[in-house]
Amino acid sequence: MRFKRIEFTNYRCFDNGAIEFAEHPEEGRNINLVFGSNGCGKTELLFSFTWALWGYDFKKLSGKEQTPWPLSARLYRGLQEGYIGVSEKSSVEVVFEERGTTYRMIHAVTFTKEGSRVKQGPDEYSFSWTDEHGEYVVPLHDRKEINPILNKVIPLSTLSGISFDGERMQRLSQITNESKATVKSVIDNITRADFFDSAAGLFDKLHKDVVNTIKKRSARRSFSLGNEQDLDRLELSIDESSGIVDQKEQEIATLAERIARLENDKAHISIDLEDINKSRELIGGQKECERRAGELERNLEEREDDFRTTMQEQGYLLFSGQLLDDVRAELKESDVPTGITAQAVQELLDSGCCICGEVLDDAHRATLRRLIELLPPLSINGTLRSHVDAVDLEMSKTKARLKENSSSVRRAQKELEANEARLQEIRRQLEGVDDKRVNQLYESYVDIEANLRKAKEEQGEAEQIRDRERDKLKQLTEKREAIARGSSELDDFSRRKVFLEKAQRAIALTRDRQRQEALETINDNLQRAYATVSEDARNGRSLWLVQSDRAREYQMVPFYRSQVEEFLAREGTTWDAASMVDRERAVLAYGESNSTGQSKINTFAFVRAILDFANAEKDAESFQLSRSYPLLIDAPFGDIFDDNLLMSSRELHAFADQIILMLARQSYEGVSREIGPYVSRCVELIKDESKGLSTIQEAAI
Incomplete structure (x- = not known):
């Protein structure tokens, strides 16, 4: 899949304009570079693809243009202040190509001044395509018709999995519904989960029809044999057990969703609390700075007092140099005999x-x-000379003392200024920290933990009841089938039922095996990708994507290979010989948390892993499909430094056949040698502050 073009009309912070995307794969140039300083619309551009294709909640763009509408703020304010009946339309057109077919989606919304308010009209869509033979399809306008087709090309969750800004990169390696949905969507898309779901639905319906047929015909046969009462009681028991199984299945599914939501809320609160703990560390630093400020002020006062005291008591000596020189000159010229004492x-x-x-x-x-x-007892000349020398010595000592006092004062002033600067920086970072919110978060965290424990207990109890009723249902069904034996017609339906049940199990097993193989492949890709983008890989650090632990499913866990191999050795196995479950158990035993910069590096590795998996050629006998997705990424290199920055920027071009990269120019300067050779086209977003709009202009790198 390739994005070919995106065009804006009255959309958000953009003046009307378009970007044509270009690739030159034969030359190895596959990066479309979009320059833009902060506030020019890089993130707005990133999520405009999502809005055009699937819709987007602009309230999520905190800190961006402060309007929850696709219409530009300038035009919206104009409508508010304008005449009744005036309207403005905002739209985005996206053109993309997949497997020889070129698709064109236009998403538009009209805003109209009605009375004192501006009313947003319904979303308007126009979705058309031209196939590889040049045949044009009349545009579709109904989302119910558009969605199935669009889902086959670029599902919303997959689009989310190839669109990243800096904040999303930081959070993706956490346990969130977003990260789970991203991984699950890519795997489902590649492993043809829709095909298995359709097949499972079809066989479930056939199985239900056969069971109902057996039930009806068994009743007729039972009547003819005179034991219809026994069969009636049996059917009531079967219906009762079947109802309990269905009820518990629903309860388990509901509880699983609830547990997932709670785990997600817990993960988000953990992230917030981690930030708050950092804030508390800052608060500790603030208190230390304030205490240190008192010490430094007292030290400065003492140094200044020493300086003043020395000046008051001996400062006159600083001005005695000329006097002493004059006395020495007089002594040389004096006619008082030296020997008269x-x-x-x-x-x-x-x-x-x-x-x-x-x-x-x-x-x-x-x-x-x-x-x-x-x-005097000695000679006059000698006495005066001795006195002059003594005064001269004291004057030198006073100068040295005053110089040292002055240096001490300056040092104390610098220490005080540096401490004050650090204090101000801490206060700046602590702006917005609310102690009340901190307490609320901790209370919420405790409540979530309690609710999680309760939900997991209820889930376990529901599973026990379900499994018990399943066994009972199996026994009751066998009794009913025993009654039906002897009828060739019922025997035929029973064989059909057995076949359908085997088919249902086969579909479920095949789907699970495809998913398992996909996850194992992605895990292998993840570890290889991590080795190419992280300097910590040189020290034996790697990444694992959790597969079997339901509570942490799809979480990326950093670990050191040597520690995990030691753990496996104690278990009597090796990394290569161990099963996926045993590897994961060892990884989780030694797993680590993520820092901000490391989280981004982990996400780099994750993106490379899923794109490599999607783009890889699949076995002809496999149900899996090859999908070539582009990568849309905004400001990916913040909080990444040194070799991590060098390695990740150097490898970025290899992530996908098409990359749309959004960067500030100053950020590009640090990675130009790594990125520059792969740039196929470059544009720049220029903001007109007077209008609050950004224009799209051709740019050079």
């Missing part, structure tokens, strides 16, 4: 004579005594 004068006074030999009189003695009082 108080001790030298005292020795002269004690000798009683001048150094010239003259005896000191009282006047000389008095003068020398006053000189001793004025002179």
Whole structure:
């Protein structure tokens, strides 16, 4: 199957325009690249295929154009403000080809101003096709006629299985109804589940008719033999047991659906709670940042106080350098003899004579005594020089101390700023976290767990009653058939009944075997695909698609091969020799959870696995069909980094014969070497902010 063209008229965020898709498989170029920055309509484009073919609930596109209608918001507002009777039509046309037949689907809706409100008209469809011989079929307009044909080409659940945006990629590896429906749809489509269902329905009807015939003719024979009362009682018992079996089958089916819904709700709440637990970790980080902020502020205040104290007590020394230089210069020029000290004068006074030999009189003695009082114990020059050196040393220490204080202040300021930045980032991430909602989620989770346990207990009890009544019904039926023996006509109908029951079992067994083989093949594909897109595969990590565990059916479980092989070795077997059930039991024993980026890588592997399965040539004797589906994918590389990004982008071209890839240009730059060689056509979505509309333009890569 290939998409050939999509055209928009007044649809959502798009101005009128079209995209022609091109492939050049002979050159290995099979990627149609659509550039678009955030808000330009990449996701709108992705889901326009679904709306055109099957319809889509636009309320699911949270954060996109805030209207739940296909009509563009600008035109819708114009209708609201316009005159009564004015109308606008929104439509999408999709042209696609499958096995030589070209199909054309147009989905349109008209909106009209009626009174004070804008009324949405009914969905209008035009579905036509031209076969490989050029024969044109008149368009169909009734969905009851369109759906069976469209289901054979691209069922809704299969279309969902080949259409991915980043959010869906993250969630697909979780246990959800969506992921289960996607896997089941692809398997049912390839294994001809519709054929088996039709056959089973036909044989069920034939079996019911034969049983009723036997019942009526046994009654006539019983009457002729005179034991009609025994047969009447037997028929009443058969009807009663049959009614109980049917009732319990319905109860079991209803409970199975309820359990599936509860498991789905539980999975979604688990995802939300995982996000909330991350939020709680952020809250813990916020409290730590707030506590740290107090410490850092106190530390900053202490550093600033140290700086101020040093400046107040010794800051004057910073300005003493010139003074000290001046004192040193004066000392060099001073005429005070270096040797004149108080001790030298005292020795002269004690000798009683001048150094010239003259005896000191009282006047000389008095003068020398006053000189001793004025002179320091050492020389004046030496004292001043010592004092200058001491001040100089203290000044150097003060400068170093102030420099260290200044550096400490700056470091404290930077730490405080970094802490504040982290605190603001945490607060930003915590916007919208509601403690009340957290409590409600936990309460809902507990209620779901309780309801699950109760539903599973009721299911088990219903299965026991059903199985008991089945055994009873079998015995009663054998008694009735014993009465009918001896009549060649009844014997013939009994043989028909046995044949039909064998046919019913054969159909069920063949359908189950086809499904089992398909799942085993997809699992093998999944592990091979994972090895091509995940760097963790180098360390022995792999993926398993759950097959037999009903509660986790169709979930992707990461595991390490070495751990599983050790488990199997203890069981006395190997991976190659073990049955699928034993492998799965070992995988589930050591299975892991998925991180955001790893979930996307798992989905990459899953998409590759189901597309490889669909596209593979099937055995001529097999009931399975080969289906070549395209891949529509929007912004797949977010939260994927390093070798995971390199490997997944390098392998993307091999996923399908046609790939429609939607990316922002800046995202493409990181994978251009891996994607570029396989691009067959490139367009770009350009948004006119003044109109709120995106146009489709040719682009270069």
